[in-house]
Amino acid sequence: MKLYNPLCAKMTIKYVYGKTVKTGYANVCVKDIGPGGLKFLSNLKLQVNPNIVLEFEVNILNTTLNVYGTVVRVEEVEPHIFGYGVEFTFIDDTFRARLISIFNELAIYLKKNIKSPI
Numbered sequence: 693m694k695l696y697n698p699l700c701a702k703m704t705i706k707y708v709y710g711k712t713v714k715t716g717y718a719n720v721c722v723k724d725i726g727p728g729g730l731k732f733l734s735n736l737k738l739q740v741n742p743n744i745v746l747e748f749e750v751n752i753l754n755t756t757l758n759v760y761g762t763v764v765r766v767e768e769v770e771p772h773i774f775g776y777g778v779e780f781t782f783i784d785d786t787f788r789a790r791l792i793s794i795f796n797e798l799a800i801y802l803k804k805n806i807k808s809p810i
Contacts, residue, residue: 707745729779
């Protein structure tokens with residue numbers, strides 16, 4: 693679902709080649725989100741690598757979601773600003789159904805209110 697006003701999210705690198713790593717969080721702007729992945733903007737330069745798993749903490753309609761994914765697409769949208777396509781990983785059918793429910797509620801909210809909730 694394309695968001696007219698981006699959602700702010702926190703992102704961190706969670707796993708590198710299967711090993712847990714501890715890094716700080718970076719603030720990113722989520723421009724598009726769905727049950728299979730998301731698109732975000734950042735000034736950080738990341739690469740497509742299925743062995744690097746990112747964690748995103750996103751608040752949608754007073755619900756905090758922690759989702760994991762790998763970068764599958766990168767484009768420079770402006771000088772030093774990159775757009776990333778992320779495919780979610782570690783998602784079972786139950787969690788995917790929860791995501792779909794939350795995104796359906798968000799779609800209804802957006803139709804009524806035009807802007808994205810924080």
